[in-house]
Structures are given as structure tokens and as C-alpha cells.
Amino acid sequence: MSALLEFRGISKSFPGVRALAGVDLQLRPGRVHALMGENGAGKSTLLKILSGDLAPDGGELRLGGQVLRLGSAADALERGIAVIHQELQYVPEMSVLENLLLGRMPSRWGFVQPARAAAELSQRLQAMGITLDLNAKLRDLSTGQRQMVEICKALLREAQVIALDEPTSSLSHREADQLFRLVCELREAGKVLIYVSHRMDEIFSLCDSASVLRDGRVVAEFERLAQVSRADLVHAMVGREIDDVYGWRPRAIGAVRLEVQGLCSARLPQPATFALRRGEILGFFGLVGAGRSELMRAIFGADAATAGSLRLDGQALRPEIGACIRAGLMLCPEDRKEDGIITGRSVEENINISCRRQGGWLGGFITAPSQERALAQGFIQRLAIRTTGPQQEVQRLSGGNQQKVILARWLAERDLRVLIIDEPTRGIDVGAKREIYELLQELAESGVGIIMVSSELSEVLGLADRVLVMREGAIVGELARAEASETAVLQLAFPDAQAA
Ligand SMILES: Nc1ncnc2c1ncn2[C@@H]1O[C@H](COP(=O)(O)OP(=O)(O)OP(=O)(O)O)[C@@H](O)[C@H]1O
Numbered sequence: 001m002s003a004l005l006e007f008r009g010i011s012k013s014f015p016g017v018r019a020l021a022g023v024d025l026q027l028r029p030g031r032v033h034a035l036m037g038e039n040g041a042g043k044s045t046l047l048k049i050l051s052g053d054l055a056p057d058g059g060e061l062r063l064g065g066q067v068l069r070l071g072s073a074a075d076a077l078e079r080g081i082a083v084i085h086q087e088l089q090y091v092p093e094m095s096v097l098e099n100l101l102l103g104r105m106p107s108r109w110g111f112v113q114p115a116r117a118a119a120e121l122s123q124r125l126q127a128m129g130i131t132l133d134l135n136a137k138l139r140d141l142s143t144g145q146r147q148m149v150e151i152c153k154a155l156l157r158e159a160q161v162i163a164l165d166e167p168t169s170s171l172s173h174r175e176a177d178q179l180f181r182l183v184c185e186l187r188e189a190g191k192v193l194i195y196v197s198h199r200m201d202e203i204f205s206l207c208d209s210a211s212v213l214r215d216g217r218v219v220a221e222f223e224r225l226a227q228v229s230r231a232d233l234v235h236a237m238v239g240r241e242i243d244d245v246y247g248w249r250p251r252a253i254g255a256v257r258l259e260v261q262g263l264c265s266a267r268l269p270q271p272a273t274f275a276l277r278r279g280e281i282l283g284f285f286g287l288v289g290a291g292r293s294e295l296m297r298a299i300f301g302a303d304a305a306t307a308g309s310l311r312l313d314g315q316a317l318r319p320e321i322g323a324c325i326r327a328g329l330m331l332c333p334e335d336r337k338e339d340g341i342i343t344g345r346s347v348e349e350n351i352n353i354s355c356r357r358q359g360g361w362l363g364g365f366i367t368a369p370s371q372e373r374a375l376a377q378g379f380i381q382r383l384a385i386r387t388t389g390p391q392q393e394v395q396r397l398s399g400g401n402q403q404k405v406i407l408a409r410w411l412a413e414r415d416l417r418v419l420i421i422d423e424p425t426r427g428i429d430v431g432a433k434r435e436i437y438e439l440l441q442e443l444a445e446s447g448v449g450i451i452m453v454s455s456e457l458s459e460v461l462g463l464a465d466r467v468l469v470m471r472e473g474a475i476v477g478e479l480a481r482a483e484a485s486e487t488a489v490l491q492l493a494f495p496d497a498q499a500a
């Protein structure tokens with residue numbers, strides 16, 4: 001079948017950056033096409049052009065052979081193009097119903113009839129197998145549910161083209177499964193689907209074909225992904241071989257560094273007990289809702305402990321943020337985007353603002369003498385942060401590059417004893433992942449105890465020296481690296497796996 005959607009010579013520049021340098025792509029209906037590439041390669045920019053949010057500097061889009069001129073996002077939707085962006089924009093106070101009907105309130109008789117609209121909508125959603133509370137406000141939904149609203153909007157408008165920009169990066173397993181099923185149904189229905197993700201497992205299980213962008217150009221196209229190896233795909237993206245992305249190596253594990261004894265909080269009712277050693281990378285795995293983040297927050301004092309105690313290098317430590325920071329126990333939170341980025345400030349300032357050196361949690365800025373500049377430069381190079389320079393405002397970076405900047409802030413901390421890092425490589429490309437794993441191992445080799453929380457099983461198995469599995473708010477199992485197979489971990493993590 002011939003292409004339904006075509007990008008021809010699309011280019012786009014921002015001050016100091018050529019984001020897209022003549023992109024040609026042909027997309028056929030009934031297929032899921034992966035758009036891949038390193039952080040900053042131009043994927044989101046291309047999708048913003050498709051959605052009418054950005055105008056290209058040159059080139060054209062064609063739908064069914066006709067040139068598309070998109071003046072706005074509303075134009076694109078009108079033409080049957082729906083893009084679910086990497087960073088969802090939404091009005092928190094708006095209800096699901098209002099959102100779905102945005103610009104579409106049935107006003108045949110010149111006025112809106114919300115009750116009638118709601119009844120019609122419920123019926124259609126039910127037919128699609130989607131459960132959404134139409135009266136809920138967007139602010140009260142999870143990211144996954146908000147995404148579902150966006151997808152429903154696309155479905156209700158009978159979009160022909162649906163593009164998803166890193167849709168699963170903050171979804172629970174269940175939500176991701178629901179999304180995958182929906183994508184497969186849309187493929188069956190003959191839609192054009194474009195899928196952006198840094199997760200190889202997803203790409204291979206969901207997508208039929210792929211294009212790889214590098215520096216704003218298409219550098220490789222794979223018609224049939226089923227015949228392509230991971231190594232080939234990685235090579236096309238980063239331009240070099242990465243045979244072992246984790247690069248785990250054995251290291252000396254020392255004395256107990258952190259002891260957690262019977263710790264509870266309001267959100268963690270069951271007491272948690274475990275120990276972490278010097279030089280150890282301890283992986284915490286569990287499904288979303290298993291209590292991993294709650295446990296970490298209780299240790300760090302982000303949630304008040306209601307029972308239990310901590311010992312750091314044999315000394316009692318109050319589970320309280322100030323005390324933890326002073327003692328060198330740091331938590332790099334999961335939601336770095338909301339908790340971490342300081343907009344309006346430069347890349348350099350964002351790396352150098354210290355959580356510890358100022359004595360407080362994100363205490364304040366440090367003026368940037370040459371040392372700070374060098375530190376920033378080092379991370380920019382090492383993590384391949386795509387920026388016009390250390391002075392660039394951080395919000396101008398692509399999503400993954402912003403993540404790298406925030407991570408660098410934690411990796412740069414001095415005098416650390418324990419680092420708790422939640423989802424360390426979310427949204428980060430495979431080349432930089434390799435570097436982050438290397439940096440974590442270097443920290444461990446210097447004696448830091450590292451707790452890594454991740455919902456990517458391959459990451460936990462690849463990097464951890466030991467794995468603790470949580471389920472329904474409790475630590476339910478411990479596996480040494482040698483015994484931590486995928487099956488063994490999943491059997492502990494899934495509530496029904498043991499019965500089955
Ligand atoms: N509004 C903007 N102002 C300046 N530069 C921008 C802007 N938007 C994007 N860029 C730059 O364009 C380039 C491509 O960014 P884009 O967001 O398309 O990357 P991406 O492939 O989606 O990366 P990621 O995997 O990190 O999401 C980057 O160098 C980015 O810094």
C-alpha cells in the first residue's frame with residue numbers, strides 16, 4: 001500500500017540549533033512506525049510540526065497526496081491528525097468531558113447540551129472498552145489517565161494519523177498494557193501510527209517499521225523491524241556499537257552502610273527492614289503501587305515516618321530530610337521534571353545548584369566560578385547533553401536532555417554516603433544510559449551505597465548487585481544477582497503469579 005502521510009524535506013531551526021535538516025518520511029496505513037534517535041535528535045520537533053504547533057522553515061507535509069497547510073493544532077485535528085505530546089499540556093480545572101468535547105460541544109441547535117453529550121460519549125467509550133470518569137477534573141487524574149483522555153480525543157475525532165511521543169515514560173504497567181492494546185486495535189483499523197520511545201522492548205514488540213533520526217536527519221530506515229537486531233538499531237542511533245549497555249562489573253562490597261529497621265509511614269503501613277552495604281547497588285523492583293517510592297520517601301523523610309529507625313554507618317539517623325542531607329543520604333526523586341528543573345536558569349546553574357552544599361534541600365544557587373563551569377562542561381560531554389552551551393536556558397533542551405541535566409546534579413554531589421535514585425534513565429537514550437550506569441558504578445566503587453528503584457526490569461537485572469522485590473507495600477523477596485532472573489523477579493512482583 002502506498003504512503004498516506006509524507007514528510008518532504010522538512011527543516012526547522014531554533015536559535016543556534018538546526019533541529020531538523022530536511023526530513024523525508026513516508027508512512028503507510030495499518031502500521032506502527034517507530035521514530036527513534038538520541039535525545040535531541042529532533043523527534044518531538046517533527047511531531048510538533050505534524051500537530052501544527054510549529055511551522056516548518058522549509059519542506060511540506062502531504063496527506064493522501066494533498067499538501068497540508070497547518071496553521072494550528074486545531075487545523076491538524078480537523079484534518080484527522082492527532083499527536084499525543086511528550087509533555088502533555090492541560091487545564092487542571094477542566095473536566096474529562098469538557099476536554100473531550102473541546103471545540104466540539106454538540107451545538108446543533110445553537111447551544112450546548114452537556115447531559116446529552118455525556119450520555120453519547122459514555123456509550124462510545126464503552127464500545128471502545130475504555131473506562132474514564134467523565135466528571136473527573138484533569139488535575140485529579142494520573143498521567144496515564146490524562147494520556148488516555150488525549151487518545152480518546154483522537155479516537156472520537158476519528159483521526160487517521162495518531163502519533164505518540166514517549167507515551168509510556170510515566171505509565172504504570174497496567175496503563176501501558178491498555179495503551180499497547182489500543183495501539184494494536186488502531187493498527188487493525190488501518191490508521192497511520194507513529195511511535196516514539198527509548199524503550200527497545202516496546203519498540204520491538206509493538207512496531208512494524210522504524211526510522212532513525214540523528215542531528216535532524218533520517219540516517220536509517222528499517223522496513224521490517226522483525227528482521228532487524230537490537231545491535232543494528234542501536235548502532236544506527238548512536239553511530240557506534242554498544243554490546244553491553246549495563247557494563248556491570250564485580251566490585252568490592254563493604255560493611256553495612258545503611259540499616260532500615262521496621263520503617264513505616266502513613267503511606268507505607270507495613271514495616272520495612274533491609275540493609276545496604278558500601279559499594280553496593282541495590283535494585284528495588286515492583287509494579288507501580290508496590291510501595292517502592294513510598295519506602296524511599298519514608299527513608300529520606302519526605303513522608304514522615306510513623307515507626308522504625310535508620311542507622312547510617314552504625315550511627316542512628318533520624319529519617320528527616322535535613323538530617324539525611326547533612327549525613328550524605330540523598331534522594332533523586334522519580335518525578336524530576338516537576339520536582340527538579342529550575343526554569344529560567346541555565347544548564348550550568350541547574351547542574352550546580354547543590355542539594356547538599358548549601359545545607360538545604362535545593363538550598364540555593366551557587367555563583368559559577370570556573371570550577372562550576374568545568375563541572376557542567378564535564379557532564380555535558382560525558383552524558384552527551386545536547387545544548388548550545390552551559391549558558392543555555394534549561395527549558396530549551398529536549399525532554400531527555402533536561403533529564404540528564406537534573407541527574408547530573410545528583411551525580412555531582414560530593415561526600416555522598418547513600419544515593420537513592422528513582423527511575424534513573426527515564427526518557428534517556430541508550431548511549432547516555434550507558435554513561436549513567438558507568439557513573440553509578442563509579443560512585444559505588446568509591447564506597448557510596450546506591451539504591452536504584454526502577455520499573456524497567458532489564459535495568460534492575462542488568463545493574464543491581466542484589467534485588468529486593470516489593471509487592472502491595474511490603475518487601476516480599478530478596479535475590480542475589482546470580483539468582484535474579486526475569487522469571488524469579490516477576491514471580492515475586494505479581495500478586496497472582498504464584499497462584500498461577
Ligand atoms: N523551543 C526550542 N528552543 C530552542 N531549541 C529547541 C526548542 N525545541 C527544541 N529545541 C532543540 O532542538 C533539538 C531537537 O529537540 P527535540 O525535542 O526535537 O529532540 P527529541 O529527539 O525529541 O529528544 P528527546 O529524546 O530528548 O525527547 C534539540 O537540540 C533541542 O534543544
Ligand SMILES: [Mg+2]
Nearest residue numbers: 044086398399
Ligand atoms: Mg522528545
